Amino acid sequence: MTSVLYDAPGPRAKRRNVILSVVFIAALALVLWWVYRTMDEKGQLDWALWKPFTESQAWTTYLLPGLVNTLKAAALAMIIALPLGAVLGIARLSDHRWVRVPAGIVVEFFRAIPVLMLMLFANEIYVRSTDIPSDDRPLYAVVTGLVLYNASVLAEIVRAGIVSLPKGQAEAGYAIGLRKSQTMKSILLPQAVTAMLPAIVSQLVVIVKDTALGGALLNFTELLNSRGTLAANYANVVPSFIVVAVIYIVLNFILTSFASWLEKRLRRSKRGTGAVLGAEDVDDLNAAEVGGTFGTGADK
Amino acid sequence: MTVKLTVFSGVGSLVWGTLLAAMRVSPVPLMRWFGTAYVNIVRNIPLTVIIVFTSLGLADIFGVTMGAPDDFALQGFRLAVLGLAAYTAAFVCEALRSGINTVPVGQAEAARALGLNFTQVLSLIVLPQAFRSVIGPLANVLIALTKNTTVAAAIGVAEAALLMKEMIENEAQTLLIGAVFAFGFVVLTLPTGLFLGWLSKRLAVKR
Numbered sequence: 001m002t003s004v005l006y007d008a009p010g011p012r013a014k015r016r017n018v019i020l021s022v023v024f025i026a027a028l029a030l031v032l033w034w035v036y037r038t039m040d041e042k043g044q045l046d047w048a049l050w051k052p053f054t055e056s057q058a059w060t061t062y063l064l065p066g067l068v069n070t071l072k073a074a075a076l077a078m079i080i081a082l083p084l085g086a087v088l089g090i091a092r093l094s095d096h097r098w099v100r101v102p103a104g105i106v107v108e109f110f111r112a113i114p115v116l117m118l119m120l121f122a123n124e125i126y127v128r129s130t131d132i133p134s135d136d137r138p139l140y141a142v143v144t145g146l147v148l149y150n151a152s153v154l155a156e157i158v159r160a161g162i163v164s165l166p167k168g169q170a171e172a173g174y175a176i177g178l179r180k181s182q183t184m185k186s187i188l189l190p191q192a193v194t195a196m197l198p199a200i201v202s203q204l205v206v207i208v209k210d211t212a213l214g215g216a217l218l219n220f221t222e223l224l225n226s227r228g229t230l231a232a233n234y235a236n237v238v239p240s241f242i243v244v245a246v247i248y249i250v251l252n253f254i255l256t257s258f259a260s261w262l263e264k265r266l267r268r269s270k271r272g273t274g275a276v277l278g279a280e281d282v283d284d285l286n287a288a289e290v291g292g293t294f295g296t297g298a299d300k
Numbered sequence: 301m302t303v304k305l306t307v308f309s310g311v312g313s314l315v316w317g318t319l320l321a322a323m324r325v326s327p328v329p330l331m332r333w334f335g336t337a338y339v340n341i342v343r344n345i346p347l348t349v350i351i352v353f354t355s356l357g358l359a360d361i362f363g364v365t366m367g368a369p370d371d372f373a374l375q376g377f378r379l380a381v382l383g384l385a386a387y388t389a390a391f392v393c394e395a396l397r398s399g400i401n402t403v404p405v406g407q408a409e410a411a412r413a414l415g416l417n418f419t420q421v422l423s424l425i426v427l428p429q430a431f432r433s434v435i436g437p438l439a440n441v442l443i444a445l446t447k448n449t450t451v452a453a454a455i456g457v458a459e460a461a462l463l464m465k466e467m468i469e470n471e472a473q474t475l476l477i478g479a480v481f482a483f484g485f486v487v488l489t490l491p492t493g494l495f496l497g498w499l500s501k502r503l504a505v506k507r
Contacts, residue, residue, distance in 0.1 A: 004408040006418040021330045114447040121478045124468045214348035216454035252344035
């Protein structure tokens with residue numbers, strides 16, 4: 001193990017590293033011990049509180065329906081937001097100012113507002129001006145909020161994907177006499193979509209995480225909300241949080257690994273232009289950076 | 301309240317995130333391992349879960365009252381800062397780590413040739429350059445944090461989202477109130493982005 005930041009450890013450095021490791025372990029152990037002691041004192045370690053998770057009932061009544069709702073909202077939001085985002089993204093690249101500017105305003109506006117506010121606002125609008133039954137309303141509001149926000153982020157992903165393609169691709173299209181729409185449809189978009197795939201999967205992680213907002217504030221019965229009902233039933237606050245957190249981690253870890261696998265695969269393949277939008281670009285786009293100096297995969 | 305939350309958790313996450321980044325490149329394998337595990341775990345949990353846990357788990361079960369056992373509003377605020385800082389630190393750490401990677405190898409090698417040890421190499425040579433090159437990404441993290449402070453509404457901290465929720469439930473002009481709050485956020489994030497964008501260009505290490 002070598003790094004440019006430090007020399008290969010000699011005998012003294014090795015000893016120092018061992019001492020540091022021991023100190024670090026001691027500190028960690030101290031924290032863990034404190035956690036263990038308090039949990040023990042409060043009875044959070046009792047088998048009775050963990051037992052529900054080994055039985056099917058807790059899963060079928062609370063956790064699985066919650067997980068299904070989480071996934072349902074995420075999938076719906078993604079499916080609706082994708083075409084919207086594609087249209088907005090292409091509109092931002094339009095040659096006509098009257099298309100480009102409004103699309104830009106819409107995208108920048110919804111990216112600058114927290115998703116939670118969009119959800120709350122959508123919920124209130126639905127309460128006042130529609131007769132959606134109150135059982136379905138949280139799902140509608142959550143999906144609306146997610147769609148508005150993620151369509152604008154996806155628009156930026158689409159735009160970055162198209163911009164990341166070498167200029168020669170579009171020029172070649174014009175040179176053989178294709179119209180602008182034909183060039184976009186048959187030359188730029190197919191390549192941009194492959195370049196964007198990892199970024200889109202990474203955005204899915206953001207969507208999954210954001211569904212939890214609806215559970216906390218709009219009483220949408222997704223995973224976090226079901227955890228509350230479950231904990232109210234079995235009085236197992238800490239165990240239920242740990243189980244739910246593990247579910248989220250596993251779910252998102254699968255998505256993240258899939259995204260980075262896609263990214264590696266696309267970078268390796270000889271076909272295409274080698275332009276790839278990765279997970280880091282998504283982090284940048286979610287921050288609604290004003291001034292637009294995000295990196296695209298092409299120059300990394 | 302939104303601004304206060306942003307400032308406190310911003311400072312907290314910057315400190316904790318820098319420590320994490322230092323751990324991830326340190327010569328002690330155990331610390332590297334801890335840093336990686338922390339970032340991967342925290343990044344994949346929804347912030348809402350973390351914030352709700354600080355209230356229901358940390359405060360109620362573990363008795364972490366953040367020095368304000370009686371003042372519920374103050375306690376909620378401090379817990380929210382703790383949760384936000386713990387979550388954002390993972391992103392700060394990732395931004396910094398990519399910044400450390402942009403510092404040319406020769407810089408660290410030259411420092412080592414002078415006989416500096418790891419702490420000196422990192423704090424005197426590498427980190428100052430890394431910070432200057434990641435102002436852009438860190439600005440993104442800060443803007444994301446500003447928007448994330450709304451999640452603190454989940455544990456009843458009276459910041460913008462909770463105020464808006466109460467107002468649109470009680471007042472008639474839903475659209476107007478929504479527009480005012482939305483405008484407020486644009487006003488908060490736009491200058492931050494512009495200023496830090498300018499700063500990052502200004503301070504960028506010329507190579």
